[in-house]
Amino acid sequence: MTTRGRFITFEGIDGAGKSTHIEAVADALRAQGEQLLLTREPGGTPLAEKLRELFLHEPMDALSEALLVFAARRDHLVTRIEPALAAGLTVLCDRFTDATFAYQGAGRGFDLQVLATLEQWVQQGVQPDLTLWFDVPPAVAAQRRAASREPDRLEREAEAFFERVRSGYAARAAADPGRVRRINADADMASVREAVLEVVCQTVRGSHGA
Ligand SMILES: Nc1ncnc2c1ncn2[C@@H]1O[C@H](COP(=O)(O)OP(=O)(O)OP(=O)(O)O)[C@@H](O)[C@H]1O
Numbered sequence: 001m002t003t004r005g006r007f008i009t010f011e012g013i014d015g016a017g018k019s020t021h022i023e024a025v026a027d028a029l030r031a032q033g034e035q036l037l038l039t040r041e042p043g044g045t046p047l048a049e050k051l052r053e054l055f056l057h058e059p060m061d062a063l064s065e066a067l068l069v070f071a072a073r074r075d076h077l078v079t080r081i082e083p084a085l086a087a088g089l090t091v092l093c094d095r096f097t098d099a100t101f102a103y104q105g106a107g108r109g110f111d112l113q114v115l116a117t118l119e120q121w122v123q124q125g126v127q128p129d130l131t132l133w134f135d136v137p138p139a140v141a142a143q144r145r146a147a148s149r150e151p152d153r154l155e156r157e158a159e160a161f162f163e164r165v166r167s168g169y170a171a172r173a174a175a176d177p178g179r180v181r182r183i184n185a186d187a188d189m190a191s192v193r194e195a196v197l198e199v200v201c202q203t204v205r206g207s208h209g210a
């Protein structure tokens with residue numbers, strides 16, 4: 001019987017460094033012989049990538065945002081994530097439902113109970129085994145974004161929005177400390193990478209029973 005794979009998610013405000021470090025984690029795990037699915041939200045399937053384009057570029061209210069990300073998530077879970085976990089792969093996902101609680105919940109002020117209901121409907125109990133929260137002050141993240149790309153619809157939000165999103169992540173971490181591990185992302189690349197690899201390797205070793 002195939003052992004179910006692990007589901008690891010990467011979270012944080014825009015520009016925190018998730019995408020940079022997910023690649024380092026993937027390289028390290030592949031070097032240990034792990035089979036991976038490297039994916040992202042919103043996105044990860046043809047349908048969800050189309051929804052991502054709408055989400056990132058079309059004006060909409062907070063309920064529409066929440067419904068779009070959960071619709072994309074449902075397709076992603078059913079067609080990519082669940083089959084990969086069932087086949088024993090380690091799934092590395094750039095954002096998942098903590099982002100919805102942080103951005104739509106804390107950032108937009110959308111009802112957390114409604115988000116929890118949608119989460120239950122869409123995920124049917126599926127949760128990440130480990131979440132790395134890249135925590136960085138919004139001013140630092142804004143500088144990193146400004147140096148690297150043109151902003152999308154969410155990245156044009158004011159610093160106060162990202163302060164609320166950051167506090168949303170802090171609340172998720174406090175509510176589930178066994179799953180969500182805070183990484184101090186306000187540090188040089190090498191230090192962040194070392195901290196991230198330490199946490200991921202601990203988890204992978206633990207689930208192999210070492
Ligand atoms: N620790 C760091 N110190 C300095 N610069 C960094 C650090 N980590 C990442 N960067 C740089 O910051 C920029 C944003 O990083 P990255 O795209 O990985 O962030 P992100 O969290 O994935 O953002 P988003 O979620 O918006 O895609 C990149 O140019 C990256 O090289």
Ligand SMILES: Cc1cn([C@H]2C[C@H](O)[C@@H](COP(=O)(O)O)O2)c(=O)[nH]c1=O
Pocket residue numbers: 014040041042069094095096097099100101103104154155
């Ligand atoms: C999953 C998810 C994402 N978002 C936001 C967060 C970011 O601003 C974008 C995704 O862009 P990235 O470059 O891939 O990080 O979408 C959100 O508001 N709610 C969500 O559930």
